Amino acid sequence: MIDERPLLSVRGLTKYYGEHLGCRDVGFDLWPGEVLGIVGESGSGKTTVLGCLSGRVPVNGGYANFQTRAGGVVDVLTLTEAKRRRLARTDWGFVHQNPQDGLRMAVTAGGNVGEPLMALGARHYGRVRDEALDWLGRMEIDRERIDDVPATFSGGMQQRLQIARSLVTRPRLVFMDEPTGGLDVSVQARLLDLLRALVRDLGLSAIIVTHDLAVTRLLTQRLLVMRRGEVVESGLTDQVLDDPQHPYSQLLVSSVLQP
């Protein structure tokens, strides 16, 4: 452990949508190189937490201190919109459930992957294209498709392209919202395997929201189990899955069909 400070430190994160509770008093530390899973059923607040942390949903309380690449610590919940956008560009990656939310559908595959690099100041077109080609290969997308637009891709290819676009800048923190959610099972396995290799090879720090416990077993080291806006259990992923303590975690784990 080289860096003994958490990358992200969240306390008391609370969000109400009017009268309705989004999430209450959520707290955790994310350490460099850790992948945290947030599980729970629809309406448990897991997506709200992700939205608050990535600045897309304004909060009612709490803080989330993030160690930036530039060296400082900022509370991402209170950043101005302009600063948050800059931080998102330099330090964060996003993988949305629906690839169309993370891709520019009218721009070529190569453009989708190269654009974030250009936004960070890369100017050498040949090098950006080489990097894009490298990422297409890594994500098992035929390099010949570099000049095609994602609309001509299958759902699984679009998702792999979105991942390439979000990771090409080597973000310090990646937010993933149901990254395998809309895909066929056979396509999911390939994507999971690719993600697993990326997590290991790049030493990614990530927060993954999912309702799929198999995804958390494969990709995450730690889990938060959420129910009705609150964290009911947290711990090492295999411990929470194999020896769940809270009644709701037990129900969640025992409800999964073993094929």
Add this chain to the structure above:
Amino acid sequence: MTAVEPAIEIRRLVKTFVVHAHGGVELAVLRDLNLTVYPGECVALRAPSGAGKSTLLRTIYANYKPQAGTIRVRHADGNIDMVTAEPRHVLAVRRRTIGYVSQFLRAIPRVPTVEVVMEPLRALGVAAKPAAARARDLLMRLGIPERLWSLSPVTFSGGEQQRVNVARGFIAELPILLLDEPTASLDVASRDRVVALIREARERGGTIVGIFHDADVRDAVATRVVDLADLSAA
């Protein structure tokens, strides 16, 4: 000269399963359990099925969460309590100090056998080439046919999967090994190869706690056999 410190020191360990779906029924499995294991020892746990042998191994590995007690493990020139350690420290212990071999392999589709086996070495920072070479050596030694090495073990037979699991568990030569029936579904030849690996680990000064159903295997590897019932304070 200082006395040798225990590799594992378990004190007053309590593990009870509370099943909330069945009205909070409580299954007390480990009650006030004490156990000390020194480097170079291979302790075989003996008890009837369902008495908690596997539960004890999983609790030492922090896969199960006990209600009380301490599990002090010698790790990185110090000691760490697996009961209270933070997740990231537990993961560091699993990388560097404690290996766990279960009867079942949790294989991932698409990942070749050789990569499954070399992964613990890669996690320690060993480069891909030497890690793969070591993995091939072990697979060869355990009698897994070479034509299978590049395939995912998902479709392998039970005995083949178990040997892949053993290879993965032994490759990093970790100081402590927890073995849950490592020879359960193996033929005699494969069984003897695993026995040889266990003895080598012991002779390196490794610490082993295991469940060996087969009395021949137990006699061949164990330096001490303990009845689980005797570990709990009366």
